[in-house]
Structures are given as C-alpha cells and as structure tokens.
Amino acid sequence: MAVRATVSRFPIDTDAREVSGLLWGVTVAPFAAVDENGQSPVYGSSGDLLPRCENCWAYFNTYCELEQWSWSCSLCGNLNGLSSDAIERYSRPQSCAEMMSSFIDLELPPQESSDDAALQACPVYVAAVDLSSSEEFLELTKSALLAAMEALAPGSLFGLATFSHKLGLYDVQGPIPVVKNVFVPPDAEGSLSIELEDVMPLLQFLAPVDTCKDRIASALESLRPTTSWERTTGSGQGMEGVLLGGRGFGVAMEALCNYLGSEYGNTFALARIFAFLSGPPDYGAGQLDTRRYGEQYASKGEDADRALLPEQTPFYKDLAAVAVQAGVCVDIFAVTNEYTDLASLKFLSIESGGSLFFYTSTEDSTLPQDIYRMLSRPYAFGCVLRLRTSTEFKPGNSYGHFFPDPEYENVQHVICCDSYATYAYDFVFENNIGFSRSKADVPTLQIAFQYSVVVPPQELSNSGEISTSRTKHHSLQRRLRIRTVQFGVAQNINELYDSCDPEVVLSLLVHKVILASLEEGVREGRLLLQEWLVILTAQYNDTYKLIQYGNGSSIRSQLDVAFSQCPQLQPLPRLIFALLRNPLLRFHEEGVHPDYRIYLQCLFSALEPSSLHRAVYPVLTSYATPDKQAYPRHSLSRAALLTSGSPIFFLDAFTILIVFYSSTADPTLPFPPPHDCLLRNTINKLKKERCITPKLIFIRGGQDDASIFENFLIEEQDVDGSGLTSVMGFVSFLEDITQKVLEFIK
Secondary structure: EEEEEEEOOEEOOOHHHHHHHHOOEEEEEEEOOOOOOOOOOOOOOOOOHHEEEEOOOEEEEOOOEEOEEEEEEOOOOOEEEHHHHHHHHOOHHHHHHHHOEEEEEOOOOOOOOHHHHHHHEEEEEEEEOOOOOHHHHHHHHHHHHHHHHHHOOOOOOOEEEEEOOEEEEEOOOOOOEEEEEOOOOOOOOOOOOOOHHHHHHHHHOOOOOHHHHHHHHHHOOOOOOOOOHHHHHHOOHHHHHHHHHHHHHHHHHHHHHHHHOOEOOOOOOEEEEEEEEEEOOOOOOOOOOOOHHHHHOOOOOOOOOHHHHOOOOOOHHHHHHHHHHHOOOEEEEEEEOOOOHHHHHHHHOOOOOEEEEOOOOOOOOOHHHHHHHHHHHHHHEEEEEEEEEEOOEEEEEEEEEEEEEEOOOOEEEEEEEOOOOOOOEEEEEEEOOOOOOOOOOEEEEEEEEEEEEEOHHHHHOOOOOOOOOHHHOOEEEEEEEEEEEEEEOOOOHHHHHEEEEEHHHHHHHHHHHHHHHHHHHHHHHHHHHHHHHHHHHHHHHHHHOOOOOOOOHHHHHOOOOOOOOOOOOHHHHHHHHHHHHHOOOOOOHHOOOOOHHHHHHHHHHOOOOOHHHHHHHEEEEEEOOOOEEEEEEEOHHHHHHHHHHHOEEEEEOOOEEEEEOOOOOOOOOOOOOOOHHHHHHHHHHHHHOOOOOOEEEEEOOOOOHHHHHHOOOOHEEEOOOOOOOOOHHHHHHHHHHHHHHHHOOO
16 A cells, blocks of 8 residues: 655645645555555454544554553544453564554455355456447457456456347357347437346356356357448438447446346456447447537537536446446446547446546557456455544545545545555645644554455465365455554745655646546646646745845846755646646647547546656656666757767657667667667566556657657647747746746735
C-alpha cells in the first residue's frame, strides 16, 4: 500500500494552507505489494481480533501508547481497555504483526464452510464479442482471447457469448461447440423475451478452461461477422431499404449480468466480462445516437468540447449498478475509429471495477498483450477502502474509480482492484484551530483496506493448510490490510514548500481538472489550471519577499515565475504547461477525438503519480551508444536535442516508447538497438513494470517520418495549439503567467 502526500509536512492551519496556494492531500495505491519506500507489509492472521478504538473505530497500531491494561488511540487520543486475550498476546510483541509494523496485512477467518468456499472460489470469465464488425476485428479478438486462455489460472471457468442483432451463447463442453441464439428486440426500451438460463443453463455455458481449452479455441475459430443480409432480415428493413444498425450491446450486457448474477455467491465470488466492441451500440436498449458528434457545432453556440463529455443516457451507469449487485466486473475493449460515445459507455467499466481500453486501429493494437498482462497480475475484489484521520483534519473530496458507501462517510467500495489502481483524497481542517505549534499534535492517517483474493491450490498446500483430495480447488481468502502513517507539521510556509512532492500535486490537479471539464467544459478546466499556477506563483513571491516596492526596479523584473528559490516547486510550471498541451485538455479543433479524451480521463484518473508524470511530461534520455547513457534527463525541446550532441534519444511517454537516432548519428551505430544492450534492457524493464503495453517505435532521423517524436517536443509549441509561434512556447507561457501574476497582485 503506497501512500504519497502532496506535502510531507502538513500546513499548520487553514490560513497557512490558503496562503501557500498548494494542494493538500494524498494518493493511495491500496493493493500495491510494497509501500512508497519499497517495504512489504508484515503478514499475520486473526485480523478479527485486532483491537479497535471505542471512539473513532481506528485500529490499534504501533503509534498507540500501550499500557498494562489499556491503550491510547493514536488518531483521537481515546483511552481504550484491552481484553485479557489481547493483554496475553501483547506480552509477546514479536508474535503479532500489529506490534512489529505500522503496515500490516492480516487474514480474516472464513465465513462459510469449506465446500461452499471451494465452489465460490472458481474464477469466472465471460467474453462478449461484437459480431457487427469486420474480419480484422474478429481476428484481433480471437488472438486476444487465445492469449487470455494462457493467462487464466487453472480451475477457471470460461463462457463465450456473441452479440449483434442477436445474442449467442456457446456450449463448448460437448464434442463440438454448439451456439444458441436469442433475437434482440430493436426498440430502445425492450429486453430479451426469454431468460438466458432457459436458453442454456449457466453451468453448461461456463466451461472449465483446463479441460475445454481446445474446444474454446475451435469455437473462437468459428466466429464470423454478421452479414448485412443477416442484419436486415434480423433487424427489419430500415426506411427505404436503409440498413438499421445491429449492435445490441446494451441488451447483451444487461442479460449477461442478470444471467451470471443468479449464481453470485454460489458458483463464484467475482465474474469478469470482457466486452469487445467495434463501434457504437446502435440497436435495442442502450443504443446511442452518434449524430451528436456531427451536430456539435450547430448546438446553439455551445462549447463543442463540453457538448460531447457528458453521457447522453443513464443506461450504462444504471447497468453498472446492476453489475455490482451481480458480482460482475466489466472490462471494455473498444477497437474502433468511428465515434463510439465512450462518454456514455465508460460508467459500465469504471464503476463496476473494470478498465476501459481504446484502440483506434486493429493493425498495431496491443490488445492481446494488454489482456494477457491484465489477467497475469494479482487482483483483489469485493474491496472496502476506509480512510481515517486524526481529529484536527478530515478528508474533503475523494477521487478514483470506486463508488462511495451510501451509508458511511469516507468509505469506498472497489469491486476489483489491482496493484496499480490508485485513489486520491484532499484534506480540510475540522475547525479554525489546526495543529498546535507545540509538538503535541502529530497528523496521523490510517487507511484500512479489506479485500478478498482467490488463492491457488499450490499456495494452500505450501502453507500446509490443505492436504486432502480437495487440493484441486482454489480457496477464497478475506484479508485486512492497514497502514498507519504520521506526518510532520510545517512551522512556516517555507517549510511547507520545501516538503512538496510535485508528482502528487499533479495527480490531485488532474483529478480536479477532469471533474471541472466534465461539469463545465474543457475551456473551464484549462482556466482552473492556469489560475491555480498564478495564485501559487504570487503566494510564493510574497512568502520569499522577492518583490521590493520603491527600490527603482519594476515589479515585473523582480517577479520569479521559475521558483528559483525552491527546488521542490520548480517542476510545476513545466508540468502545468505540458498538461495544457496534453490531448486531455486540448481543444476539439486541434483534432482531439472525444473518445480519446474520455479514454485518457479514465486512464489518468487511475495512475499512480510517477506514471502520470511520464504520461503528462515524458522522460527524454540520451545515449552515446546503445550501451552507454549520456544524460538521464532533457527538457522536451528541439534546442535540448541540438545542444546535447548525443546520437540516440529515448523518449518514455508512458503509453508510447520512442527510440530516435538523430540524422547526424554515426552510421556504424547498430539500428535498431541490439537485444542485449543497455537501452534494450531499459526498455524491457519499463515494459514489464507498466500496467498497459506501451507501443515501441524506432525512428531514424532524416530517413523515417519523425513527426510522432517531434510532436512530443512541446516546449516550442504554443500552449493554445495555434502551431509554432514566433515566440518560443514554454517561454511565452511563462511570460503570460508573469502578466497574470502582476494583475493578481494589483
């Protein structure tokens, strides 16, 4: 569980927080295997016996004062009694995790008999494949599902469904695969006339991967796109022979969620649906009107970017709630270059605990690698995340792909969570007093994360838990992970600035800007970002007393917009400039597709701070040879390339990796870099650590088209996207900030 704060020393009170201009909050990656310093939790059992504070319900931890019969809560100071069992346990401190570390992971006792647990622990996966598509799309989907088969744990159950103007269920447990189809009603209000359980019993549909892999593969081979003839006869002729769509995605998803939900808690504890989509749902319930993409400019002078960001129907948001109730998590893989309205569809994935993947073409899509990677890494499900704070402050807003508990404050539910998933919180003071100036108040956070994991049979036999013939089964384990963190208090604004972590500040800013652009439009999001930087710059200049009035020199010449007195704040202007140049916040007129913007919103709002930093301001490194690094970091400008004199550059923009050989590079340097060199090893390491598969591109300057690389050299580009300006981009941006700071000061 990695926890990173925007400032490692917290502001002393509301005035200090406001005067500093900085954001105050944390990012939390609850299922990360280690903390932000690389430390693992101390594992233990009997999580149900961990003492809790009678006042604030926080858990006992190493920061609590322990006496013979009682303990004082490190969050609220309440004195709590200890049971005789706890007194006996804590007399041997090395025997219990909570006495050894402030970061612990405890097993909770099982809630049901072992027979039920073994049945429930079967991981269930269903692929829903769009047949209103092309041959290329189906070939890509087949190779993705064959890759998925290799990643699925032994003992998993798998079902194959297809959708178009009809919904198909495959039975692959007999000698040859059999498909049964149900027609989807074309009207926007309709649902299937028959329950899927009556079409095919669920346990006939869900096949054990271990014994049926070959038959699943032959069922995949038999998939063909629906022909236009089939669609017109199936969906009825349109007006004057015009073809009416045939992608009944909404009905198919709703029916599959209900189908699986009937066995939730009996056959499985979590089911995952992989939905492969090749265009917008245009048939039956949940159909989307994509005409708004073409008509946006005619929308009565409305901001075009704002017109396409909200969802046009609550159907998929409501369906996500159905999925959650059914124990189903939906991952959407959209492979399409037409407007698909991901703004409406995204809720089905992110609110059910799934992911949204978006590929604009089948040719260079990393879909097979992405699905293999996603299924190979461990994940937790049925998670509950709770943040508690000491009494002086409290969480304000929370951000991330979860849904809040309807009853309890600061409790979030996460259906499915992997080790990369990151959430963010900002803080506010409980009152005007803040922290005391004496050292008595220690700001304390406690994050509790309760979750389930499926434990494979071999791990159980290793731990000696099971030695009977039941070792073939997975088992379900409920665990409780707790991290208690203490922070310092900044005695003045200088200390606050010196303890700033710009990457975490960027994370919170991105969350706030995404919300602002969804509610008010992209223009408003951009304004919010620039205003924030202006206020921070003005407050910084005031704190360091950099402006002397009446000394003869102009205020403009005294202003420091580069934060030269404070190294911790120096990266911020570049990060804000880069964020304004990012497709997340660029205008539609610049050619930013609305679906791509939505995809970036979903991706960025789940990334941990270091990854987000690379996605916003890529890392540019230079190499003297493929085996020797020259400089670890360059600014993203053409000037940096020219002055470095290095022949090879490596750019890491998170979703894309580019190796660029300059046109003046020695022709004897091997191109592309050989497989055993330092540069290749660096690339392989980065690819392995990443949550998605980055695209790798090799470019020879002077021979290949280098525009994709040059587009990342943003510092000479104008911040508003009006092309290369006569004044340098980043420099003119700082000039603009200087002007706005002057106006703000006046």
